[in-house]
Amino acid sequence: MITPLLVLLATGLQAETPDPERIGPAPVTPRAIVFVNRSKEVPGHLEYEDPHVVIVERLDGVAECFHKDTVLGIARLVELDAPREGVVIMRDDSRQRGLIVQDGFERVELLINGVPLVIPRERVSHVLLEAPLDQQYLQYRLSIDSSDLESHLGLCRWLIQRNAYDLAIKELNQIVSTHRDPEAARMLRMVEAQVLLQQQHDDNPPPAPEPKPQRIPDRLTDREVNLIRVYEIDLENPPRVLVPRNAVMELCEHYGTSSLVPDTETEQLALAASPSIDIVRLLFKLRARELYDRIQVLSEPMALQLFRERVHDTWLMNNCSTTRCHGGTGAGRFSLQRARSTDDRTRYTNLLMIDRFRCDDGASLVDWDDPPSSRLIQYGLPADQTNTPHPDVPGWKPVFGGSQRALAKGAELWIGSMRSTPRPVYPVGEWLIPAPPPEPASPADAVEPPDADEAPTP
Secondary structure: OHHHHHHHHHHHOOOOOOOOOOOOOOOOOOEEEEEEEOOEEEEEEEEEEOOOEEEEEEOOOOEEEEEHHHOOEEEEOOOOOOOEEEEEEEOOOOEEEEEEEEEOOOEEEEEEOOEEEEEEHHHEEEEEEOOOHHHHHHHHHHHOOOOOHHHHHHHHHHHHHOOOHHHHHHHHHHHHHHHOOHHHHHHHHHHHHHHHHHHHHHHOOOOOOOOOOOOOOOOOOHHHHHHHHHHOOOOOOOOOEEOOHHHHHHHHHHOOOOOOOOOOHHHHHHHHHOOHHHHHHHHHHHOOHHHHHHOEEOOOOHHHHHHHHHHHHHHHHHHHOOOOOOOOOOOOOOOOOOOOOOOHHHHHHHHHHHHHOEOOOOOEOOOOOOHHHOHHHHOOOOHHHOOOOOOOOOOOOOOOOHHHHHHHHHHHHHHHHOOOOOOOOOOOOOOOOOOOOOOOOOHHHOOOOOOHHHOOOO
């Protein structure tokens, strides 16, 4: 059954265009650094582990398998939703104790008495998080004899250092009641005064600062760039992709009732070991939208490569995105990003603007079914060579005039290579919605609105 399944994935599935839908955060894959020998370390994500072997997806996307008995060790990086008390074990066996903020591949960040400290990863062996305070307290309490005054006072001092005032008051009251100890009585008065001050502060908090306006992003994130690449995967000419093995296990768990998904453990392991592009085909066929974000596109799909080479870096930045045009303060509704123009985050942000923009008459800039008719191309032609000339603005010059006509052919080639019928709406950059076209000046100039089913979706 394994072979027919893989044949079905490779040949029998017609890929569906990914249907746009908001995608939730991807599950966290455990991170680790494998110490192969004294001169080689492999940081990456743990994709599989059993008592004998471990498979690590390196940061460059390549998976490596290691036998545990042949490596020096494995340092497992800790995942933190919020800072936690812990200890950083250095490679020279020294230790730094504090509030662990980040345990990363490049550095470890912590706070020591409120003072930030950043330690390069090459100096760190591993990080140990301390147990929650209530567990530490229980262990400490069970390890001492209540009749031992000094040990009991030591527990109280430990609780006070950690601001666990309620537990400290409980223990100090017990000491005062049992031993009538003056030191315990003094500590009790001090802690009760501290609690009273805290209560007064909570009852009369300082006025809240004025909320800062939320900063609107100016470019897409790396995650959004990757997701656009997912939506432009051409299964006939696919880019290099990687689907983590744990994503395949999630697929089998969530879509196990589908006849397309293997139901035995052996077949599921075979699916996980199959080429990633076959898994992508299956994800698209099942429309497993919540897992699209798990597809890592390691090279640029051909359509997006054409946009980069034939449009964005060739003439869009040099002509349309200048400070005197759509890249300056007077850009109007069609505003392109110009800073860091060779960064994919900038390129794809500008692609999204082109995709979502609507002209004053409601038309799209790109006609995905008839590339030569696209306003993006027609606006670049000399006025006497087009039926839809560029709006009359001072200083405008045709992009595709004279010897530059070949640039328009490159733009047509790019448009024809993109997905269409239906055109996907990328679930990214919700903040990037160009202003709508202005209302007609008078009823005589009004354009009949399209039916609701035909209205363009931003």
